[in-house]
Amino acid sequence: MSGSMMHVTTVIGARPQFIKAAQTSRALAAAGIAEEIIHTGQHFDKNMSDVFFQQMGIPKPDFHLGIGGGTHGEMTGRQIEAIEKVLLKNTPDWVIVYGDTNSTLAGMIAATKLHIRVAHVEAGLRSFNRLMPEEINRVLTDHASDLLFAPTPTAVRHLKAEGIKGAKVQMVGDVMFDATLHYKSKAEEPDWGSEAAPKQFVLATIHRAENTDDQSRLSAILDGLATSKLPVVLPVHPRTKKQVESLGLQFPANFRLIPPVGYLEMNWLESHCELVATDSGGVQKEAFFHGKPCLTLRDETEWSELVESGCNRLVGADSEVIADALRHPPSAPSGQMLYGDGDASEKIAQLLASFG
Template identity: 55%
Template sequence: MKIVTIIGARPQFIKAAAISNAILTHNQNNPLEAINEVIIHTGQHFDPNMSTVFFDEMKIPKPDYLLNINSLGHGAMTGRMLEEVEKILINEEPDYVLVYGDTNSTLAGALAASKLHIKVAHVEAGLRSFNMKMPEEINRILTDRISTLLFCPSETAVKNLQKEGFDNFKSKVLNVGDVMYDTTLHFSKMAKEPTFELPENFILATVHRAENTDDINNLKEIFSAFNTIVTEIPVVLPIHPRTKNILEKNNVEISDRVQLVPPVGYLEMLYLLNHCQLVMTDSGGLQKEAYFSKKYCITLREETEWVELVDNGVNQLVGASESKIIKAFNEAKQLKPNFENHFYGDGKASSLIISHIIKYL
């Protein structure tokens, strides 16, 4: 069997590490039924600190194809990826194309495969923010509809697909749990202290979503809140290159106690998660990683795909409002959230995914 894996962004590298490891384990145990994995890296995240370091740290097999498609608008980027991925799929003739999450790389890979009548397996299927202004929402909805196997990370994701009528489609909807939980369990003991100096107590923050970075008022509100919060506790913020450029271009005021650091690798991020007081982010993946690390999360968005975390009091949505961010920070000091629920499986999602792919070949 041959699987073509398509990845292009940081969260996908983390998920791919779990699946590649499951494929390796399968091949060791079943040498006569080995799976040949061919990896396409679209280049959507091209900064070494957001790409190469993940392959090195997490022992992900080096990409067989590196497309270097980045820094373009959504249409141009998706179109270029679609064109180049299609050429590779025609040459490789895989049994399955495996895509992750909700990026332009995800949609391009799924479209290329479906038009060539190649089966598509979508890891992290069924997530919905119900905000059609988000490019990610469009990507995930379209990818789900043209996928053969829909690997859901939670029961909520399964229910979303059922409400959309997927019980009437030929695709298989399967709740396997979250591969990012697999990865966290596997790598947690390998967490690596960053080379930069850390405060003893700090908040871990990230800001990169288009709805915040493309709206300068949102960005100013968020950093104004950070400037207030750092009078009590420092904020450590691994800065996305695009966010950094926008902040500099617009002369956004940033306190010197907001510690802007370069993007970090996965093992360093695990260390930051393990040692921070709480997390503030507009990232989808980091919300879950905060939960896996048993840290309260203040989400700088109006909605989230991970509704279980909000409903169970370990995550709060505040948008980009300075007053709401500060209010949530003050409230978090008194909270004692429960992290003992298992919303996302038992850490065996990746092996289940490989078993289902073999079963439904």
């Protein structure tokens, strides 16, 4: 890149990161910052195809590395090698990484080894469960990055407790909130197949390995959700479907299985459901953004402020606890602003420009 224009390289690899990057890319362009995007290929499915980019108005990646699959070490190592080649050629002022995937860690390592400054968006999240690969990725990325964009005061406190403080930590709010506001009017009803759409329903997502790979946990989650008086709409992750079949389990009769959905369809489901039951980090927040109570099918969450505010309940994989929470759900969010004012992306662009 020529001239004195600031130049950043964004590294992403999973679908939630594309949604976050879409917001920040718009803000970077508006601030006159040149950006190129590296897609590692960590997650690739048809919802990540050209249609997804067109639907969301996301800039197409400048580099598509096509690196997914393999063990954590193998995937991360191959990504570091490929990202390094791009960075050696393009020498950006900053590398931006998002969240907590292997792509996040690989982007951070490749950049820091080349003495290129790293900005970490969604810094400071902690589940305090070191068995989760995501927890390792976020802790290492936070400790090696030069600028940390924290979404909440809780995240800032976590960083401070680990000795990371000062001007390098900036509380900007949550880019996912920006995205929900931006795409709310563009939400699209999913394809329900031959049957009519249910009038009222519980929206469920189950995809985390700790739930899908453990027969007792998966069975207990399905048994708990089977007690719902309302139909349970499940955009079924291919791996979850395969695991249910291979473990000899069955989806309960009150489940309405639909194919995996894109972001705009997910927004529609979240805004039209009565309640969300999920093991996804992002969907917990989106439930809050759409004013819906949430049951989290995990033993801990990095979004602890949702639990503290009373609109999210940790139910783990205990069928009785899930059944009880369906009978007596948490309260719906009541207009609290936990994640900023919807301008996190603009703040990120302004701060990057000010750090030069």
